[in-house]
Amino acid sequence: MAASVVKMSADRSVSTPMLHAEMTGVTRIYAAKGKTPGxxxxxxxxxxxxxxxxxxxxxxxxxxKSxxxxxxAGLSSPTEGKVVFEGAPVTGSVPPGIGVVFQENAAFPWLSVKDNIAFGLRREGTDPAEVERRVGYALGFMGLxxxxxxYPSQLSGGMRQRVCIARTLVMQPRLILLDEPFGALDAQTRLLMGDELLKLWRETGATVMLITHALDEAAMLSDRIAVMSARPGRIMEELETGWPKERDSRIASEDHFGQITSRLWKRLREESIKATARGGA
Amino acid sequence: MRQILDSLLLVLALALVWQGLYWLAGDLALASPAQTFARAAELLATPSFWRHASETFLALGYALLIAVTAGMGIGLALGMHRLSGEVAEPVLVSLYSLPKITLYPVILLLFGLGISAKIALGVIHGIIPIIIFSMGAVRAIAPVYFKTARVLRLSRGQLVRTVIVPAAIPELVSGLRVGFSLTLLGVLIGEMFASQRGLGYLVMKSIGTLDVPTMMAVIVMLALVAVLISSLLLYLDHRLHRRAL
Structure with missing residues (x-):
C-alpha cells in the first residue's frame, strides 16, 4: 500500500530538499515470549x-509510533529494513547528532536542574567553560x-519536560526526536510548549520529528505530517501543511488550520475505531 | 520538638514497664533500671570493657565492609543482568530464610575461634538482604533513564557510575539499614559461643556467673547503639526517598 501524498497548498519549494534521515521497508516484530504472543x-x-x-x-x-x-533513533533494531542517518546506516546504537525527548519524566531526581542539563556534556568531557556557556544559554532559552x-521534584510536569528539552538542546543535535513530549501536560501548557518548540526549531535549524496523538499539535507545528494506521503501523498518508517558517500558536485560529485537522481526522477516524475495538486505547 | 517529646515519653514508659517487670521477676532474672545504669557507668570506666567493646565493633566494622561492598556489587550486577537475576532470586530468598546459625559449626571449622569467625557470621547474616535490596534497586530504575543514557552515548562505566548507582541510592540505603541490624546480630551470635572476647561473650559470661546487672547493662548499651545507628540510617532513607519522588 503506497502512502498517498497530499499537498494542502501550492508547492513553494523549487529545489529538491536534502535528505537527512531515511527508513526503507522497516518492520518491527516483537518475538513471542513465554505465554505472550509475538x-x-x-x-x-x-x-x-x-x-x-x-x-x-x-x-x-x-x-x-514510539x-x-x-x-x-537506533534505540531498537528493525526486524527488517534499513535506517540511514546522514548517509550512514543506523545499527544498534544511537548515532551522534541525534537527540531524543521522551514522554516519561526523564529528568534525574538526584541532580539539580543545572546539573541535569549539563549531564550529557560533562560525560562527553566538554570543556567546563563551554559547558557553562551552553547550559546558561539553554536555561535562558527554556525560561529556567x-x-x-x-531539583526536579520541586518542579511541575511542564517544567521538568523543559529540563529534558534543554538537556537535549545543549548537545546541539542535528536531528531532534520527540516522543509525545507534552502527552502528560494540560492543554494550555501544551500550546505554549508548542510555541517554544517552534522557536527552538527555528533557532537551531535542526530537523525535528514529533510523535503525537494530538492532531491540533501536529497541524500547528509541522511542515509535513505522516498519518499512521492502526497496528501494525503503516504510513497511510503524508500531508504538507504549507505553513510559513515563522509561525506560532496563533495560527490555530486560521481556516487553514481547521482544514488540516479535519483532513487528519478523516484519515484517522476509522483507524482509531479499529484500535479502540482492539482495546488499544 | 513534638517528636522529641514523644520519644521521651516512650523511653519513660519503657523504663516504667521495666521497673514493673523487675518487681515481678525479682533479682535473679532482671536488674532494675537504676542498678543497670549504675553498672553501665562502672563498666564504661573499666579498660577490660573497652577491650570487649572494641573487639565487637571491629568485627562489626569488617563484617559491614565486606557485606556492603560485596553485597552491593553482586546485587547491582545481578540487577543489571536480567537472566542471572531471575536465576539467583529464588536461591537468595531461600538462603535468606535459612537460619544461618545452623552454619555455625561449619564456620567455626573454617575460620577457627578468633575474630574471623565472628566476621564471617556477621557477613552471612547481612549480605543476603543487601544483595536482594540492591538487585531490586536496579530493577526499579525507570527504563527511560536507560534510554536517556543510550541517547547520550554513555559508556558502560559511565552508565553504572552516573545513572545506575545514584538512581539506586535510596533503595541501597534501605538495604544497608536492614543489612546493618542483621550483621550486628550475626557478630553477636558469633561472640556468644566459642569466643573469649567481645560484648556477646561478656553477656554469656555474666549469665554464667549470675551477674545480672552486668548482663543487663551490656544488653542495654548494645541496644542503644543499634537504635542510634538504625535511626540515623532511617532518617537518611526517608530523606532520600522523599527527594526521589
Missing part, C-alpha cells in the same frame, strides 16, 4: 526526513534561569 508492531514503513523540516507523525494509540521513533538550583 506482536507485529510496525511496518513496513518508508519514511524520508528532509534536512531542517518539522515533521510530525500522528496515529491511533498503540499503532507503533517503536518507529526507537528504530529511527530561576530554577537552575532546584
Amino acid at each position: 506482536v507485529h508492531a510496525l511496518g513496513p514503513v518508508d519514511l524520508a526526513l528532509r534536512q531542517g523540516e518539522f515533521f510530525s507523525v500522528v496515529g491511533p494509540s498503540g499503532c507503533g 517503536t518507529l521513533l526507537d528504530v529511527l 534561569e530561576d530554577f537552575a538550583a532546584a
Whole structure:
C-alpha cells in the first residue's frame, strides 16, 4: 500500500530538499515470549526526513509510533529494513547528532536542574567553560534561569519536560526526536510548549520529528505530517501543511488550520475505531 | 520538638514497664533500671570493657565492609543482568530464610575461634538482604533513564557510575539499614559461643556467673547503639526517598 501524498497548498519549494534521515521497508516484530504472543508492531514503513523540516507523525494509540521513533533513533533494531542517518546506516546504537525527548519524566531526581542539563556534556568531557556557556544559554532559552538550583521534584510536569528539552538542546543535535513530549501536560501548557518548540526549531535549524496523538499539535507545528494506521503501523498518508517558517500558536485560529485537522481526522477516524475495538486505547 | 517529646515519653514508659517487670521477676532474672545504669557507668570506666567493646565493633566494622561492598556489587550486577537475576532470586530468598546459625559449626571449622569467625557470621547474616535490596534497586530504575543514557552515548562505566548507582541510592540505603541490624546480630551470635572476647561473650559470661546487672547493662548499651545507628540510617532513607519522588 503506497502512502498517498497530499499537498494542502501550492508547492513553494523549487529545489529538491536534502535528505537527512531515511527508513526503507522497516518492520518491527516483537518475538513471542513465554505465554505472550509475538506482536507485529510496525511496518513496513518508508519514511524520508528532509534536512531542517518539522515533521510530525500522528496515529491511533498503540499503532507503533514510539517503536518507529526507537528504530529511527537506533534505540531498537528493525526486524527488517534499513535506517540511514546522514548517509550512514543506523545499527544498534544511537548515532551522534541525534537527540531524543521522551514522554516519561526523564529528568534525574538526584541532580539539580543545572546539573541535569549539563549531564550529557560533562560525560562527553566538554570543556567546563563551554559547558557553562551552553547550559546558561539553554536555561535562558527554556525560561529556567530561576530554577537552575532546584531539583526536579520541586518542579511541575511542564517544567521538568523543559529540563529534558534543554538537556537535549545543549548537545546541539542535528536531528531532534520527540516522543509525545507534552502527552502528560494540560492543554494550555501544551500550546505554549508548542510555541517554544517552534522557536527552538527555528533557532537551531535542526530537523525535528514529533510523535503525537494530538492532531491540533501536529497541524500547528509541522511542515509535513505522516498519518499512521492502526497496528501494525503503516504510513497511510503524508500531508504538507504549507505553513510559513515563522509561525506560532496563533495560527490555530486560521481556516487553514481547521482544514488540516479535519483532513487528519478523516484519515484517522476509522483507524482509531479499529484500535479502540482492539482495546488499544 | 513534638517528636522529641514523644520519644521521651516512650523511653519513660519503657523504663516504667521495666521497673514493673523487675518487681515481678525479682533479682535473679532482671536488674532494675537504676542498678543497670549504675553498672553501665562502672563498666564504661573499666579498660577490660573497652577491650570487649572494641573487639565487637571491629568485627562489626569488617563484617559491614565486606557485606556492603560485596553485597552491593553482586546485587547491582545481578540487577543489571536480567537472566542471572531471575536465576539467583529464588536461591537468595531461600538462603535468606535459612537460619544461618545452623552454619555455625561449619564456620567455626573454617575460620577457627578468633575474630574471623565472628566476621564471617556477621557477613552471612547481612549480605543476603543487601544483595536482594540492591538487585531490586536496579530493577526499579525507570527504563527511560536507560534510554536517556543510550541517547547520550554513555559508556558502560559511565552508565553504572552516573545513572545506575545514584538512581539506586535510596533503595541501597534501605538495604544497608536492614543489612546493618542483621550483621550486628550475626557478630553477636558469633561472640556468644566459642569466643573469649567481645560484648556477646561478656553477656554469656555474666549469665554464667549470675551477674545480672552486668548482663543487663551490656544488653542495654548494645541496644542503644543499634537504635542510634538504625535511626540515623532511617532518617537518611526517608530523606532520600522523599527527594526521589
